[in-house]
Amino acid sequence: IRRYAHIGTGNYNGSTARTYEDVGLFTSNPDITADLGDLFNFLTGHSRQVEYRKLAVSPYSGRQTVTELIRREAEASDGQVVMKLNSLVDADIIDELYAASQAGVKVDLLVRGICCLRPQIPGLSENITVRSVVGRYLEHSRILRFGSEARGYQFWIGSADMMPRNLDRRVEALTPVEAPELQARLQQIIEAIQTDDTLTWVLDADGQYRKLDGHTVDAHVLLHELAVLRAVDDKA
DSSP, rough: OOOOOEEEOOOOTGGGGGGGOOOOOEEEEEEHHHHHHHHHHHHHHSOOOOSSOOOEETTHHHHHHHHHHHHHHHHHHTTTTEEESSOOOOHHHHHHHHHHHHHTTTEEEEEEBBBOOOOSSSTTTTTTTEEEOOOSEEEEEOOEEEETTTTEEEEEEESOSSSSHHHSSSOEEEEEOOHHHHHHHHHHHHHHHHHHSSSEEEEESSSEEEEOOOOSOOOOHHHHHHHHHHHHHHHH
């Protein structure tokens, strides 16, 4: 029996799907589909399994996995962390990011909503940038990227924001995205947000957001155009 599964960063809501930006993975990977079978058995009470092959599942391994991935970058000479989130509130994860910054890791946080981390403070977070994109679509996907171009990147997507309720009190799932062509798609999204100068607000060290005043790149227009081009190519 070959199993198929879909793991997304949003919910199946026809109304919000019109304006929410999300990503999803449709896969037949045997480890991921087996993990999801085990997870549903856990949710329905047929299993007490809390260890998985590929998935990082809160409230058991989500926090631990993210912490380990951040610490791995802190040990590398070219460490990089990119997190695209709705909210960054969890104090322990914030402390891990501060420690990574102090170890020389370049941390780029793309946080649409609440962010309790303070970037660009000398000796604490000078290697951390925080930006929020607010435009036509509501940024809703959670994408994590660890690694460097030289060492290779590791991508994760999932339902969990970096908040105590998501990491400790809810069942949430993060999954690795390992196919090179899908990693390239996630990288495209990250780069569109990073280069945007039309919809972006940058969080300064004093806790104030500053609107960029450029009009060169609109991330939402760019990503919309890329989606249309992919749809045309698929029909060709």
